[in-house]
Amino acid sequence: xxxxxxxxxxxxxxxxxxxxxxxxxxxxxxxxxxxxxxxxxxxxxxxxxxxxxxxxxxxxxxxxxxxxxxxxxxxxxxxxxxxxxxxxxxxxxxxxxxxxxxxxxxxxxxxxxxxxxxxxxxxxxxxxxxxxxxxxxxxxxxxxxxxxxxxxxxxxxxxxxxxxxxxxxxxxxxxxxxxxxxxxxxxxxxxxxxxxxxxxxxxxxxxxxxxxxxxxxxxxxxxxxxxxxxxxxxxxxxxxxxxxxxxxxxxxxxxxxxxxxxxxxxxxxxxxxxxxxxxxxxxxxxxxxxxxxxxxxxxxxxxxxxxxxxxxxx
Amino acid sequence: xxxxxxxxxxxxxxxxxxxxxxxxxxxxxxxxxxxxxxxxxxxxxxxxxxxxxxxxxxxxxxxxxxxxxxxxxxxxxxxxxxxxxxxxxxxxxxxxxxxxxxxxxxxxxxxxxxxxxxxxxxxxxxxxxxxxxxxxxxxxxxxxxxxxxxxxxxxxxxxxxxxxxxxxxxxxxxxxxxxxxxxxxxxxxxxxxxxxxxxxxxxxxxxxxxxxxxxxxxxxxxxxxxxxxxxxxxxxxxxxxxxxxxxxxxxxxxxxxxxxxxxxxxxxxxxxxxxxxxxxxxxxxxxxxxxxxxxxxxxxxxxxxxxxxxxxxxxxxxxxxxxxxxxxxxxxxxxxxxxxxxxxxxxxxxxxxxxxxxxxxxxxxxxxxxxxxxxxxx
Numbered sequence: 001x002x003x004x005x006x007x008x009x010x011x012x013x014x015x016x017x018x019x020x021x022x023x024x025x026x027x028x029x030x031x032x033x034x035x036x037x038x039x040x041x042x043x044x045x046x047x048x049x050x051x052x053x054x055x056x057x058x059x060x061x062x063x064x065x066x067x068x069x070x071x072x073x074x075x076x077x078x079x080x081x082x083x084x085x086x087x088x089x090x091x092x093x094x095x096x097x098x099x100x101x102x103x104x105x106x107x108x109x110x111x112x113x114x115x116x117x118x119x120x121x122x123x124x125x126x127x128x129x130x131x132x133x134x135x136x137x138x139x140x141x142x143x144x145x146x147x148x149x150x151x152x153x154x155x156x157x158x159x160x161x162x163x164x165x166x167x168x169x170x171x172x173x174x175x176x177x178x179x180x181x182x183x184x185x186x187x188x189x190x191x192x193x194x195x196x197x198x199x200x201x202x203x204x205x206x207x208x209x210x211x212x213x214x215x216x217x218x219x220x221x222x223x224x225x226x227x228x229x230x231x232x233x234x235x236x237x238x239x240x241x242x243x244x245x246x247x248x249x250x251x252x253x254x255x256x257x258x259x260x261x262x263x264x265x266x267x268x269x270x271x272x273x274x275x276x277x278x279x280x281x282x283x284x285x286x287x288x289x290x291x292x293x294x295x296x297x298x299x300x301x302x303x304x305x306x307x308x309x310x311x312x313x314x
Numbered sequence: 315x316x317x318x319x320x321x322x323x324x325x326x327x328x329x330x331x332x333x334x335x336x337x338x339x340x341x342x343x344x345x346x347x348x349x350x351x352x353x354x355x356x357x358x359x360x361x362x363x364x365x366x367x368x369x370x371x372x373x374x375x376x377x378x379x380x381x382x383x384x385x386x387x388x389x390x391x392x393x394x395x396x397x398x399x400x401x402x403x404x405x406x407x408x409x410x411x412x413x414x415x416x417x418x419x420x421x422x423x424x425x426x427x428x429x430x431x432x433x434x435x436x437x438x439x440x441x442x443x444x445x446x447x448x449x450x451x452x453x454x455x456x457x458x459x460x461x462x463x464x465x466x467x468x469x470x471x472x473x474x475x476x477x478x479x480x481x482x483x484x485x486x487x488x489x490x491x492x493x494x495x496x497x498x499x500x501x502x503x504x505x506x507x508x509x510x511x512x513x514x515x516x517x518x519x520x521x522x523x524x525x526x527x528x529x530x531x532x533x534x535x536x537x538x539x540x541x542x543x544x545x546x547x548x549x550x551x552x553x554x555x556x557x558x559x560x561x562x563x564x565x566x567x568x569x570x571x572x573x574x575x576x577x578x579x580x581x582x583x584x585x586x587x588x589x590x591x592x593x594x595x596x597x598x599x600x601x602x603x604x605x606x607x608x609x610x611x612x613x614x615x616x617x618x619x620x621x622x623x624x625x626x627x628x629x630x631x632x633x634x635x636x637x638x639x640x641x642x643x644x645x646x647x648x649x650x651x652x653x654x655x656x657x658x659x660x661x662x663x664x665x666x667x668x669x670x671x672x673x674x675x676x677x678x679x680x681x682x683x684x685x686x687x688x689x690x691x692x
Contacts, residue, residue: 103552211562213384214417218482219434228430 044292051285054079062281063151082286092270092287096294098266102181103249106188107196110245111238113189114196115172118237119230121197121206133201148187148258153261179261187255192248196241203237204230227280249296267291316627325549327535333396335360338380341390343376345543347563350376352542353390358535360480361521363512363531369538369565374522377539378488381520382411388632395485405434405485410479411488414495416471418463425459427452431482449481452511469500480515487512489521493528505513505531526566530554538562554613559692564613570617570657571690572610576602583684585628586610590654596627598689612687613645614660619630619672631657632679647677 017025053062054077068214069075086092121132139147154160157174165171177183207230215225253268267287274284334357343351351373358364364448366374379385379503381392383404391400399407401528410431418427422628428449432442450456453473458466463474472495476646479487491507493501509532512519523529529536530550540559545560557563560571574588584602586594594610602608622628636656649657659680672678 049539100397100638167327208417210413210417211402212421214411214413214419217382217409217411218431218478219406221403224434229419253683 019106047285047288049264050281051082051289052078052080052082053282055280055282057158060281061279079282082283085283086290088287091265094245095265095267095270096290098254098265102184102188102266103246103252106192106249107187107242107246109185110193110196111187114193114200114241115234115238116199117193118200118204121201122207129205133198136197145254147191148254151183151187151190152178152258155186177262178259180259181264183259183261184256184264184266188249188252189261191255192245195248196243199240199244200234200237201239205235207233225230236306239302243299243302247299250295253292258271319427320526325499326362327357329529332359334358335362335651336520337391337393338381339385339391339393340378341377341392343373343380343385344388344585349542351387354539354544355390356537356544358518358520358674360518361516362534364518364521365530365533365536366522366539367524367529367536367565368684369524372539374524374539375490378490378520378522381486382409382488382687383407384411405533408485409488410486411473412486412490412492414490416463416475416495417476418471420463422461423455423460424455424466426428427463428477428481430478435482439572443623445481449477452480453477461501463564468495469504472496476511480511480517483689484517487517487519489519491523493522493525494523496554501528510534510549530566530585538565540565556688557611557690560611563690565689568658569611569613569678570655572612572655574608574610576604576606578604582621584689590631590651592626593628594628595684595690596687597685600689602689602691606691609690610687611690612682614646615659616686617659617680618661618682618683619659620679620681629682630679630681630682633657633676635672635674635676635678638672638674643692645670647678649680 031255033291049065050062053065055061056063063077063079064065065078066076102227117136121129121136124132152159155178157163157176157178159178160175162171162174165172177186211229211233212222212225215229216222220228231297240247251271252266256264256266256269260269271287274280274287331531335546336355336358337354338354338358339353341354342349351543353375355494360533366377368374380387383402385401391398393399394408419430422430423597425446426445428446429442431452432445437445439622447456453476455473455477458470458474463471468475471491471583473670476492493504494552496504505528508519521529521532530553533550535547536553538545538553540561546553546562548556553567555561557566557569561594563569566583572589572594574586574590574594576584577593578585579602583595583598584598586596596610620627620630623632629650631649631654633649633651633654635647636650640649641662644660644662645667647659647661649659651657659678661672
């Protein structure tokens, strides 16, 4: 560092950002953090705190975590029984596994149905793309709840589907679809399909078409070119779409409640039952925390993977 | 140094018995009502470095893509090595292409990119890696083996694209603006490398370019295209020295065109009178009727200042120097002819510029010889 040349710093006057600039910087950084703090971290801490309490009759229906014990002592009581129950009871375990299974199957189904749709839209003539995308987004203009209710009308024994099939003479007796696992699959795949299609479309639409020409030139039939070029390059879209379907599907409550009927075993419904029917807020909170952890861990893992894949591209 | 390669001396297109390696027969490509390629026929011989030259939109890229099978001709046939390939899809043609954008697969390493086409041929692993290694060595990119396309420079990407196409040992290598994305210095070096590579491998190259200099240095022959049609096919020398039309003459390099009419013929020379007010005498082998309107084309470097400007001297013009572009090795003089056109003359700077007599505003007389120009009829 023995430089013989004397370096002079420029005068400080212009170096420091102005007050307004600093304020705007803090607002830019601060607002999202404030949002996350108020609407995510704080509720999370509250739920975490409730999950460590004991249920009791009263308002609120759980014990406080700490109380004054006199002589400047704070007595803290952490109740881990809720977590033990959630982890030990076969019913909860079954609900978790069932939820994960249903979400997984629905994600795969969405991928199988959504990929060809996204691909078709992305490769459609320019003037058709916007109208086709509109058709995908259009259902969002109707309330989610109403659309799920509509499926009851379609699937019920005396519903649209059964009447239609019987009128065609394909079946003699109504099919029992409503209030079965199948109805849950139908409902979730229907509801979350757009969340699979949109990121896949975004990915496929910006794919360089000459890469496929190069693959053809190097000896790939169209199907091989798809497998060796298109599919690997659309991996980020597949992952993004799968997470957008899988994560909300695991905790889904409305669809299993309305379409799956009383027997359907999913975490979302379990939570609801504990919270509103059994008034066991601490147990419900423990369920929510475990569910959150179950989702966060694969999410982080997938994001790492996606970053690695993205890092390989320009 | 050995002399010019043998290929340069052999001119199969001069030999009426030679079989063309690539034959394009009356190929047309229409998009709606627009003719992108309009009734083009070409015969290209084995080992040629053939260039399709033209401004953008002239149909050269469409023609190249039809050779690759990426576009289907609306009419006409294409034969490679005697076989009709017109209806053969790109993945079964013995042809490979280097794309203008290189089209390297971003999710694969350099090595995997080069290997891509060989995997498709289901070659055993050992042979694959041997051929890939050989090609990477040949193009001096072996040390980039594990890198991905976005981690290497533009010039290196060009080499990878070339290696990926050549490793398949195609009968025909198609190159779409192969040097278009490189900077000037790199482009000049790469031109020579491409030619050396082509001579070494003996693969027939067909390249598309809009850069006349590139076409001139690399090609055995050039086809100049305009509006979907081929205007002239000839060697670089032929195209430059003997353009067959104003269009070719003006597209390749610069040229002075003097309009006139044929007034007499003496032996293999014609006498032309016209724009510059005094007669021009040019060698012209094609039979021209007296009175035919023609243009005499003289390249700027074929003009020289003349010592004796006489009233009846042929092939002479006089004017005042209006502009001088000093390029170092040569200077370009723009000379305004009295109530005539602007004439361009290029002189080698044999002496340093400060010593030169010719300067702005000076009157200068120029002349050319009857054999150093062309007579153009259209």
